[in-house]
Amino acid sequence: MWISRRTDYATRAVLALSLAGGTQPMKLQELADRTAVPLSVLEQIMPVLRTAGVARSERGRSGGYRLNHPPGKITLETVVRLFEGQLAPIACATRKEPESCSMMCGCSLRSAWEEIRDNTIDLLGRTTFADLAAGAAGPWLDSDQIEPVD
Amino acid sequence: MWISRRTDYATRAVLALSLAGGTQPMKLQELADRTAVPLSVLEQIMPVLRTAGVARSERGRSGGYRLNHPPGKITLETVVRLFEGQLAPIACATRKEPESCSMMCGCSLRSAWEEIRDNTIDLLGRTTFADLAAGAAGPWLDSDQIEPVD
DNA sequence: ACTAATCTTTATATATTCTATCAACATTCT
DNA sequence: AGAATGTTGATAGAATATATAAAGATTAGT
Numbered sequence: 001m002w003i004s005r006r007t008d009y010a011t012r013a014v015l016a017l018s019l020a021g022g023t024q025p026m027k028l029q030e031l032a033d034r035t036a037v038p039l040s041v042l043e044q045i046m047p048v049l050r051t052a053g054v055a056r057s058e059r060g061r062s063g064g065y066r067l068n069h070p071p072g073k074i075t076l077e078t079v080v081r082l083f084e085g086q087l088a089p090i091a092c093a094t095r096k097e098p099e100s101c102s103m104m105c106g107c108s109l110r111s112a113w114e115e116i117r118d119n120t121i122d123l124l125g126r127t128t129f130a131d132l133a134a135g136a137a138g139p140w141l142d143s144d145q146i147e148p149v150d
Numbered sequence: 151m152w153i154s155r156r157t158d159y160a161t162r163a164v165l166a167l168s169l170a171g172g173t174q175p176m177k178l179q180e181l182a183d184r185t186a187v188p189l190s191v192l193e194q195i196m197p198v199l200r201t202a203g204v205a206r207s208e209r210g211r212s213g214g215y216r217l218n219h220p221p222g223k224i225t226l227e228t229v230v231r232l233f234e235g236q237l238a239p240i241a242c243a244t245r246k247e248p249e250s251c252s253m254m255c256g257c258s259l260r261s262a263w264e265e266i267r268d269n270t271i272d273l274l275g276r277t278t279f280a281d282l283a284a285g286a287a288g289p290w291l292d293s294d295q296i297e298p299v300d
Numbered sequence: 301a302c303t304a305a306t307c308t309t310t311a312t313a314t315a316t317t318c319t320a321t322c323a324a325c326a327t328t329c330t
Numbered sequence: 331a332g333a334a335t336g337t338t339g340a341t342a343g344a345a346t347a348t349a350t351a352a353a354g355a356t357t358a359g360t
Contacts, residue, residue: 076262
């Protein structure tokens, strides 16, 4: 239970934008409705995605968000890392600057944590939002995607 | 970064007891020294392991803790679950009673979270403390293990 | 019996993080 | 000019994690 609400929200938002096609920007309000994320929270999350180059925004009356790259170029790892930081399950097993172990033995637990870390990163890195979009189902795919927003 | 301090401490303690052999109980104070865990925290952690049947204790002057089963019968999963609860990375991907998804589509993200969950549980379930003890190295294995405590 | 050593249990304080909301601001289009 | 939209920063509230301390219960040894 380590994926925070924000990370959950962010991945939902990127999936929603992936499904939308990107021919026109999607408003925060609609994104909030589709992903069931509070608008006020999206207001904090989307700028992070924008700054990281994952999404792109337009302001003003016909503004909104769209992806900055094709969904196939955006991995789950990219988005999750933005909000979770280190993906190792424990500080002594990070790839960069692991915290030194204060235990009185060559602690073999670290190998186990590292293996979990590698499995996790591998899967997140292999999964693109094109994959996720292909696996999605429901109301969006049929009509809403084409229907104009206004 | 989802393994809490308590879980870390608990796994260290079980590893320490695994390395000790179990011919005599180990005092909380010594366990604290070997694992670099504050004694006051071990006082909370060890009863949990005891109640769960992982460890067994003896009180009084020559008391202390030892494992209740051979290390090969105790998996990392058992200990981690005691302190972390659900192992799924997110509430919608638990094996029992997953939280329903409020998103407006058949959310394909869940499959990814489930895959991470399964990888993680599989690895934790396969790893016993006998495996970990075999991989350990350092001062304990040479002398301390045999040396009487008092 | 008494005492000392040890585990047991409970209460509590502190810090940290997470979550959500709101308000003021900047930009764009009509 | 005005309305709709994204941008930013402040903040409050809740939940969780962590550590400490104190009082109790049990056992071993004398």
